[in-house]
Amino acid sequence: MPEGHTLHRLAAAYRQVFGGESVRVSSPQGPFAQAALRLDGRPLTGTEAHGKHLFLGFGGTADPASTDWVHIHLGLYGKVRFGEGPAPEPVGQIRLRISTADDTAHADLRGPTTCALISDPEKQEVHRRLGPDPLRDDSVPEQAWQRVSRSGTTVAALLMDQKVLSGVGNIYRAEVLFRQGIDPRLPGRALTREQWDAVWKDLTLLMADGVRDGWIDTVRPEHTPQAMGRPAREDAHGGEVYVYRRAGLPCLVCATPVSAGTHAGRNLFWCPACQPATPIGSLQYRP
């Protein structure tokens, strides 16, 4: 489930399990073997997430100012699995395996889009091209607003553009636009400042919940299965959602069938009744 909350959760997990310790690093069958050799035996001194990017920092070199970073992006399929005790014989492809020196814990990374050894300046470059992340304390949401408010691109596409803001994926996009009653096909410049501020604030809350819980849950208390007396969702995502992958099913709020379509190559879901197009402002009105 790699939207931003997953990576922040992983950063915390790597820190908790391996932080500060000298660790064993290997790449059992992958193209990362050479890099793993360079990191093996060194301490994991920092872990960090920005959007959907994860950084694992390794110190312990002669020059304390130079940290080597492993830059990880899970893409659509990537997974990290933590386990207790010694790591088992690899089954299938494992790109990166980290174990404690005493074999009490291990973590296996599989199927990432990116797993690369980078320098600190290279890491800074990655940060530079990512927009503010609702889960990071150092984010400046104004930077996202500057782009959104000047753009003719749909708000649906803008929310997924990691240069505009980072960490939002297809589920959070669909859900936050539903919760704020915004038609996903509106251009960014049609949003009011108040709408954007509400979207940003809602993302910070929803994504923080995602980090805490490990799944995406976006329905308000009054719309939970218990509150509505409806069956709980039965799929692997775990959480309850309003519109994501609910095409044709009745909206939980107004019972209108949820709309679905493909937008810029990704599935898009929305309620046509709860997310009406914003009334056209006087400046844009053409009689």
Next chain:
DNA sequence: CTAAGATGTCGAT
């Protein structure tokens, strides 16, 4: 059992 599709991104066209 097999097939299709998915939470993402890049590069070719």
Next chain:
DNA sequence: TCGACCTCTTAGG
């Protein structure tokens, strides 16, 4: 706009 990437889950036979 489309295929590639390459893992896992789910739907279907």
